[in-house]
Amino acid sequence: MPSSLPSTSSNAEDQVRATLDTRSWIGFDLDDTLHEFRKASCAATAHCLTLIAQGHLNISREAVQARYQEALRQGTSNAFVDGKTSHDYRRDRFSATLDHFGLGQGLIDDLITSYERVLVQNLTLKPGAVSLLRAIKSSGRRIVVITEGPQDAQERALRDLGISEYVDFLATTNHFGVSKTSGLFLKVLDQLAIQAHEIAYVGDSIERDIAPATAEGIYAIHLDEKQSSRLTQEPVTINSLVVLESLV
Numbered sequence: 001m002p003s004s005l006p007s008t009s010s011n012a013e014d015q016v017r018a019t020l021d022t023r024s025w026i027g028f029d030l031d032d033t034l035h036e037f038r039k040a041s042c043a044a045t046a047h048c049l050t051l052i053a054q055g056h057l058n059i060s061r062e063a064v065q066a067r068y069q070e071a072l073r074q075g076t077s078n079a080f081v082d083g084k085t086s087h088d089y090r091r092d093r094f095s096a097t098l099d100h101f102g103l104g105q106g107l108i109d110d111l112i113t114s115y116e117r118v119l120v121q122n123l124t125l126k127p128g129a130v131s132l133l134r135a136i137k138s139s140g141r142r143i144v145v146i147t148e149g150p151q152d153a154q155e156r157a158l159r160d161l162g163i164s165e166y167v168d169f170l171a172t173t174n175h176f177g178v179s180k181t182s183g184l185f186l187k188v189l190d191q192l193a194i195q196a197h198e199i200a201y202v203g204d205s206i207e208r209d210i211a212p213a214t215a216e217g218i219y220a221i222h223l224d225e226k227q228s229s230r231l232t233q234e235p236v237t238i239n240s241l242v243v244l245e246s247l248v
């Protein structure tokens, strides 16, 4: 094949494999990278908003949802760097929503318990996650999960998803006190006592994973399930974790 043609997919795979070969750590974002966070949190939220709207004919489900979304937007704008627990954040959001409709706080404990129960019921790993993590571990490499979120919730998520045993280190914004876009990746490198060229990192967000990791010199792989090709470059993008398993 003439060398002026764009690299074939197998070429691209060889390049990624060669780069990954030189890394002793593989990092992962957690939410919507290793598991279906959005689906689980949507199910938990939907359940709770219905509980709030139930029995109040003058309060529409849509109005409750709009008010809750506003509380969520305000409460998570700092990317969980203020050290509160997941229950504190949820309490704040539900409390603000109940207050807005003058409903009192009688339902609050029930909402917090229900949210956690429905969230856990809906936790689902991304296709290929476990066998990928296993393949990485059996290749002798170590795994770090780097995630924005409350430390307690992310520890529970790893446990409830059944993947704690594969994770050598869990780094949360909440524990380190900085967001991904304001220095978390550098703090993690310091914590692990490694340099940027010793790790590759996989995440689903260009803005919050790929851009800040790349800015620290980390080889970053974008997970984009909407992409039709298995693997594209610049930035390296895979459409499933299954693709990565064949490259580690």
Ligand SMILES: [Mg+2]
Residues within 6 Å of the ligand: 029, 030, 031, 032, 033, 203, 204, 205
């Ligand atoms: Mg994510």
